[in-house]
Amino acid sequence: xPEVTQTPSHQxxxxxxxxxxxxxxxxxxxxxxxYRQILGQKVEFLVSFYNNEISEKSEIFDDQFSVERPDGSNxxxxxxxTKLEDSAMYFCASSDGGSLTGELFFGEGSRLTVL
Amino acid sequence: xxxxxxxxxxxxxxxxxxxxxxxxxxxxxxxxxQWFRQDPGKGLTSLLLIQSSQREQTSGRLNASLDxxxxxxxxxxxxxxxxxxxxYLCAVxxxxxxxxxxxxxxxxxxxxxx
Numbered sequence: 229x230p231e232v233t234q235t236p237s238h239q240x241x242x243x244x245x246x247x248x249x250x251x252x253x254x255x256x257x258x259x260x261x262x263y264r265q266i267l268g269q270k271v272e273f274l275v276s277f278y279n280n281e282i283s284e285k286s287e288i289f290d291d292q293f294s295v296e297r298p299d300g301s302n303x304x305x306x307x308x309x310t311k312l313e314d315s316a317m318y319f320c321a322s323s324d325g326g327s328l329t330g331e332l333f334f335g336e337g338s339r340l341t342v343l
Numbered sequence: 344x345x346x347x348x349x350x351x352x353x354x355x356x357x358x359x360x361x362x363x364x365x366x367x368x369x370x371x372x373x374x375x376x377q378w379f380r381q382d383p384g385k386g387l388t389s390l391l392l393i394q395s396s397q398r399e400q401t402s403g404r405l406n407a408s409l410d411x412x413x414x415x416x417x418x419x420x421x422x423x424x425x426x427x428x429x430x431y432l433c434a435v436x437x438x439x440x441x442x443x444x445x446x447x448x449x450x451x452x453x454x455x456x457x
Contacts, residue, residue: 232386261443271387271432271447284441319386323443330375330436332443336386 230254232335234320240341241310249305249338251320260303261321261332262295264288271319277303310342345370347435349448357456362420364451366433371411374436377445378407378418381430390431391418395438423455 233252241247253260262274276283277295285293294306303322307314317337323330346369356362366376375394379387391400391407393416399408404421420427430452434445 234386259442263445270449271434271445273444273446276441276443278442284444317384321387321443330442331377331389331392332445333389334379334387337384339384 230256230333232320232322232333234318234335234338236338237336238339238341240343243312243342244309247307247310247314247340249307249318249320249340251303251305251335252301253303253320253322254324254333255301257322257324257333259283259323260295260297261323262305263319263321263334264316265319265337266313266316274305274318307340310340312342315340315342345373345435345437345446347433347446347448349431349433349451351451352449353452353454355454355456356423358423358425360423360455362418362423362427362453362455364418364420364431364433364453366416366418366448368414368416368435368446370437371414372438373411374438374440376407376409376416376433376435378405378416379432379434381432381450383430387432423453425455425457428453428455 235250260277265271275285292308321332321334377392378390393409406419430450432450434447
């Protein structure tokens, strides 16, 4: 069964360092997303991406964050200068554009710990 | 602003009992509602998606109903098993939100005891 894959599963970094989280969405999907979940809190929308550009971003997604689809399969989230409060589980998700059901499929997540 | 609430926050039932999980949302103008399962430290697994025009969706032992006018959805899991132990999340998409922008509830943590 097709799935969304994410790497790394866990990354520990020092405050101020740059981090890149990687995702391979389901191959025929056209819409890509990043969400995050701070420990004990709700899953929060960060950004949606379609046709090589951001469709919508939340207030959380400030200038420290960027997304890219560098090739036909990968979708990345970069945090330029990490802060302690960026520690969270980051989920990549994708959905197709054909059926327009809007069903999202999530990856297993990348846990980011900022020290 | 849409608020999604799930009550109770936690639930423990003996194996074999039916599970009833509630989700409420403040703005009834939704495009769809999706139920997910989350195992500890893991990703979200999609269970059921209900479009705003639908009243319910079924998949195996799972049945989800939607009452848009009252801002509620209920997930029923029949004949619960220990493997059903997980956190169940509901999420809604607003009609004007970009594709895939979901508003999540905090989830209901379910424990099914053998």
